[in-house]
Amino acid sequence: MHELGIARNIVAIVCEHARGAKITRVTLEVGELSGVLPDAIAFCFPLVAAGTACADAVLDVHVVAGRSRCRTCGTDYAFPRLGVPCPCGSRDAIRLSGDELNVREIQLEAA
Ligand SMILES: [Zn+2]
Numbered sequence: 001m002h003e004l005g006i007a008r009n010i011v012a013i014v015c016e017h018a019r020g021a022k023i024t025r026v027t028l029e030v031g032e033l034s035g036v037l038p039d040a041i042a043f044c045f046p047l048v049a050a051g052t053a054c055a056d057a058v059l060d061v062h063v064v065a066g067r068s069r070c071r072t073c074g075t076d077y078a079f080p081r082l083g084v085p086c087p088c089g090s091r092d093a094i095r096l097s098g099d100e101l102n103v104r105e106i107q108l109e110a111a
Contacts, residue, residue: 002035002036003036003037003040003041003043003044004044004047004048006036006041006044006101007041007044007045007047007048007049008044008048010026010028010041010045010103011045011048011049011052011054013103014026014053014054014057014103014106015052015053015054017106018053018106018108020053021053021108021109022053022056022108022109023053023054023056023057023106023107023108023109024056024057024058024107024108024109025057025058025059025060025105025106025107026045026054026057026058026059026060026103026105026106026107027060027062027103027104027105027106028041028059028060028061028062028101028102028103028104029062029064029100029101029102029104030061030062030063030064030100030101031063031064031066031097031098031099031100031101032063032064032065032066032080032081032098033066033079033080033081033082033095033098033099034098034099034100034101036101038061038063041059041061042059042061045059046059062104064097064098064100065078065080065097065098066078066079066080066081066095066097066098067079067095067096067097067098068084068086068093068094068095068096069093069094069096070086070088070090070092070093071090071092071093071094072086072088072090072092073086073088073090075087075088076096077093079093079095079096079098080098
């Protein structure tokens with residue numbers, strides 16, 4: 001499962017930032033078009049977090065909606081999956097959001 005590797009990377013990044021502190025919450029941003037399944041990440045996270053500073057962390061996954069801007073008519077429109085055309089029919093568009101896979105916030109236990 002591809003999400004297992006992603007979860008492992010997230011835990012590694014978060015633990016590195018925490019510099020030994022215990023992590024209580026991790027907030028992720030996952031774009032609709034990133035190809036990453038939020039449920040699969042939520043399932044894998046505790047498995048790879050076990051035994052690390054993330055072991056007791058709560059994982060919050062925020063799904064970021066895909067949006068594009070049409071180069072033909074200038075409209076911003078919802079782009080929940082690849083290949084969705086602008087309401088005007090054009091497929092010539094700039095991706096505005098939806099590719100995200102970011103750690104947005106890390107909360108550490110107060111010392
Ligand atoms: Zn258009």
